[in-house]
Amino acid sequence: MNSSDIVFMFVSTSFVMFMIIGLALFYGGLVRARNILSIIAQCMICIGLVTIIWILYGYSLVFGSDVFGFIGNLDFLFLKNVGQDAGPHADNIPHILFCMFQLMFAAITPALITGAFAERMKFKAFILFTFLWSTFVYFPIAHWVWGGGWIGTHGGLDFAGGTVIHINSAVAALAGAIAVGKRKGWPVEQIKPHNLGVTFLGAGILWLGWFGFNSGSALAANGVAMNAFFVTQIAASASALSWMAVEWKIHGKPTVLGLASGAVAGLVAITPASGFVSAFPALLIGLVAGVVCFYAVGLKARFKYDDSLDVVAIHGVGGLWGALATGLFASLEVNPSGADGLFYGNPSLFVIQLADNAAVIVYSMIVSLIIFKIVDLLIGLKVSPEEENAGLDISLHGEKAYN
Amino acid sequence: MNSSDIVFMFVSTSFVMFMIIGLALFYGGLVRARNILSIIAQCMICIGLVTIIWILYGYSLVFGSDVFGFIGNLDFLFLKNVGQDAGPHADNIPHILFCMFQLMFAAITPALITGAFAERMKFKAFILFTFLWSTFVYFPIAHWVWGGGWIGTHGGLDFAGGTVIHINSAVAALAGAIAVGKRKGWPVEQIKPHNLGVTFLGAGILWLGWFGFNSGSALAANGVAMNAFFVTQIAASASALSWMAVEWKIHGKPTVLGLASGAVAGLVAITPASGFVSAFPALLIGLVAGVVCFYAVGLKARFKYDDSLDVVAIHGVGGLWGALATGLFASLEVNPSGADGLFYGNPSLFVIQLADNAAVIVYSMIVSLIIFKIVDLLIGLKVSPEEENAGLDISLHGEKAYN
Amino acid sequence: MNSSDIVFMFVSTSFVMFMIIGLALFYGGLVRARNILSIIAQCMICIGLVTIIWILYGYSLVFGSDVFGFIGNLDFLFLKNVGQDAGPHADNIPHILFCMFQLMFAAITPALITGAFAERMKFKAFILFTFLWSTFVYFPIAHWVWGGGWIGTHGGLDFAGGTVIHINSAVAALAGAIAVGKRKGWPVEQIKPHNLGVTFLGAGILWLGWFGFNSGSALAANGVAMNAFFVTQIAASASALSWMAVEWKIHGKPTVLGLASGAVAGLVAITPASGFVSAFPALLIGLVAGVVCFYAVGLKARFKYDDSLDVVAIHGVGGLWGALATGLFASLEVNPSGADGLFYGNPSLFVIQLADNAAVIVYSMIVSLIIFKIVDLLIGLKVSPEEENAGLDISLHGEKAYN
């Protein structure tokens, strides 16, 4: 037990919790005024519901002893053996603290997905979806990477969740955008963000929280953690600027939404790499992230899926770029318990990253689609056109955000 | 001195300070647009004024050597003997840090009360009230529980302020709602929250800050602190869901305000228990809190007191439930320096909790009522009907929040 | 290396980063609704651009080995020799962590300036300005005080940046207000804050972040850091109250903007002193700050420069008062590695403070004016009247904050 590490993980965990609040604001500002509360409600469900299923069985499925490389066993069911003493996954902090840090990751992941079907999904359907998706998609994949499953053991690197969280949620987002269908009027009507100040505040909270997200993934207040801290700042800054630059060039004006989106894209891209790459690779990862994610936003128009808040473009494309960049730029000098990447003489890491992420994408896509299908059959996914017109806040929650 | 604990308490103290900002937003979003600044002004008075009287004499009255079990002596008047070295109440951190952590509790407590007489109280009256109430109600009661006074020494448990802060403020809130009188139009007119996004942000900041509030009350980065951290998350989540569920059942729709109110109710209820109970009792405490506080909101309609933002229902009823639940579920296994509760074979703790809280309620009610009476005589409590119509922001502060 | 200090500096750095978000909100709420995004964009440029130039050469210019007392050398160019091990300026934390903490100071300083020319400056011009000003003003002056330059070595005290950050930015703000010219309609038209709730939230985040700003400047979780923490709270509280009091007396009403402005003034004033003075001098520093800064706001009307958001009055006058107060109240008892001030028998410190700050003011004024001139020639500083009428958000960024 190390009391500095306890403080460090306490702070990091708190920051990640705060990210979910930030995410609700980031998304909430981007929808129309009549739907902001529906976004917030979904994010609160992610916090509330995932917390409960996590302590009941989720933590055990992810971090219980490995079963066939696929899932954890029931050692920690109902928090059995999870107490104030250190647990098997981190000998420096109380088991409950490790459990809680990991909980925050489990909670934020379905919240990320909500951006894809914003402004039209039934609340009841979302609750059921969150329950099923956490259980059958998030828990297995988190186990694969961090819980002793096949990806982690055969050498795939994902420092803070590029694959587990961002790619995974973006794949589910794509499935959701397709399954739930388009918003009324999209893409013809002008559907504009209703409060970009709120979106900026959300992005700011996300940025702050990401320090805990990435650094905390070192599980100790050491040099690797501080490396993650440093490169997170660099990649986010670089990506904000590069998104702005390309947008300025193409649309003639640099927008705040572009700067904020770029920052988030950079934060996403550096996530898997943050404990393995140094400052200048991080700069490059950020610069590229801003550009590719900017262009990726155009995909939805081309392929006609209404990914309302661009989860696929930012978390999917950004996350994938980050995962592959980890295969390129990872360095044992930064983190001796990591690996060298392609540019440090080890092409195999890149191949592993490619293969792992492909597997996650396929698994997540198939199971997410099945889950959406089931929810559709049981409850239906989309609100009625009248409810959509009136706004989900009034229709589903009987409230208006602004009076 | 332990430098990890210094960092831990630095963070916890900062988080609690941030809670007061969060509270101002939580309340500010719930009032009408023309009164948000009056809420903010009151919260800033709580920070500013209480800080000053705390360093002058408040800290000494609470934490000076005990006088008859009732109040602290003047050992620390004007911060005499309060410096960078450790003090008598915590040997692991600088005395000034302990003093500052406790200050934040003293500052947030009167801020909680403001919800009861929101939208109608004179600002000057509020300032005088805050001064008197802190001095004659908060300081003694905090001394009783934490400063060496009769409650703490005879074995009553209040880990992070369920009694001192929540019940105490809610009793004063009830006194205030009665003393100041109803808002014009209440309960006939529709008086709706003007910005639920702001309220949600406030709730999110409260949730974050509560981690520091509860965990920090361990005064060290140890297992008990992390237990408090963990159960805080669990109770808040459970209570958000249970409030939502009962509201959904009764009113047909699950509201965001319900989710947020439930979360706060759970945070309140777990406060006194957080260092003494484990995860599943916390789950239960949260589930029950959401339901009882939901129903308690209905009391004001029945008994016709205009507790505008439901301080009594959430902090009073939630706090009382938490204090009693501590008597039920506290366990020496969680915290060897606590006690066992009824369900762990020690019914006496429950009785103590009952008695202690009854005493606090009686004391707080009587002295609060006297203070409101005095302020009414000296200044008057309520603004004129014209001022109320125009809104306190314009009437009292010469400002409008939105232009 | 000390892992507690790592955590402490991680938190402090994160808090200072969050301050920039808070600043954007503080300023953003004060401008008209059509210009909030332009404020946010400028603050994001400060984060993004300064981060990049800092890792390229800025850090080296400030903290590289001293050259003639004026600037750092190129030892750390492109982060050469800046890694996970401790660096020369702090042996207790990783070099990259020290580098990142200092980065945040470099990033927030130009953001402070933006308040002076809010609502009318060209975005492209601002980007160029930020680049030039950081390079030719901030980096040298930061080196003088903290990097081994002439001010630090001959004994001038500036604990957390009163001179380097606040006075420096305020001088540039004055230069900017003059160089860019007045807003259309100023001072005849009513130009009112559009959202004081947002401004309050920003002030609250600033207050929180300032704990990291001041305490973190101790670079270790020790008694001096906690002293800074404590006096920061006291000065901010006192200043909020004293600004309110004088405003109440003169204008008949106590405003929330006054309370928030007073708090910021107090935070500014305590900044240079926070590691050197104890609680009661801090109380005095705060009380005086609220009053002098209140009156200083009137200067712009008298001298007819449109310092839109009062950077000169709050950061300049407040910072200067704090720097001089450090010369009066600094005490070796608080910090043995500081110095005694005038009231502790050492008048020379006061003289040094006076001289140092005069030098900084002169240097900053001259070079800032030159930079504004250059930018004016290359790009032009001010938007067209049509762009100003339409609002910078639409004109420069093609966005509206509120839809």
Add this chain to the structure above:
Amino acid sequence: MKKIEAVIKPFKLDDVKEALNEIGIQGMTVSEVKGYGRQKGHKEIYRGAEYVVDFVPKVKIEIALKSDRVEEAVKIIREAAKTDNIGDGKIFVSPLEKVVRVRTGETDEDAL
């Protein structure tokens, strides 16, 4: 048919609506406006600068109705909106040539 436009104090809206309902007038369109008149504005203070704000928040009610109901409606509105303070507002009556209900296409008095 006539159109009545009444500019009243915002917090009187519900009273006016109720009063009109009672005499069977149940359609109206309401908007938020700012009024300028004899009623003194208030003072606002921002960082020491004092502003006198002349514009006062008001609510405008528009009612289309049969000509023979105008007098009664005006009276009812006046009674409900009155506080006997300056700034209580004004009622304007103007001619209306045609009314059409969008949904059905009914016109004039059938459309009310």
Add this chain to the structure above:
Amino acid sequence: MKKIEAVIKPFKLDDVKEALNEIGIQGMTVSEVKGYGRQKGHKEIYRGAEYVVDFVPKVKIEIALKSDRVEEAVKIIREAAKTDNIGDGKIFVSPLEKVVRVRTGETDEDAL
């Protein structure tokens, strides 16, 4: 000249604007209003208190136009704004005596 005021459902604004454009009517002034009529309001819930909100968000379009274009315009608006549900709104026509274009000083039909 006449003035048409149409109170319609907010999400129909674009359709109406397009439809009017097509028949060459290109000037209009739009405001957000709240309507009260037969259309039932919705229920809102705040901390357990249930409110019935009678006022429904609507958009008001004002168009000044030549008298001989009124009939056509009313028809077009009706068609574009119709959803066949209660609350589709109303169209009001009233007399207009004079129009002046601020920029040029042109008056009446030249000013449209």
Add this chain to the structure above:
Amino acid sequence: MKKIEAVIKPFKLDDVKEALNEIGIQGMTVSEVKGYGRQKGHKEIYRGAEYVVDFVPKVKIEIALKSDRVEEAVKIIREAAKTDNIGDGKIFVSPLEKVVRVRTGETDEDAL
């Protein structure tokens, strides 16, 4: 009596108000509206999507006044509101049959 409705650029409101005050017209009701006309809208960009926004923010002033003051008032408004750019706005004059002051019950010209 007549009613003048003027749709002008928002930042001209104070000038118009002052100008009217100077000729002794001191009552008016103001609302925020959106205008659509010849004035080109602006481009907005959100995550790469470009929107052309046709609706331009305007302010509408309503003034009830004696018929014989209309000409003067229109002239004054025109002068004060003019910037000589497209989109300066329009002034509409329509008949007004009755005015009542809520507070006193005074009617017509006494009520102005």
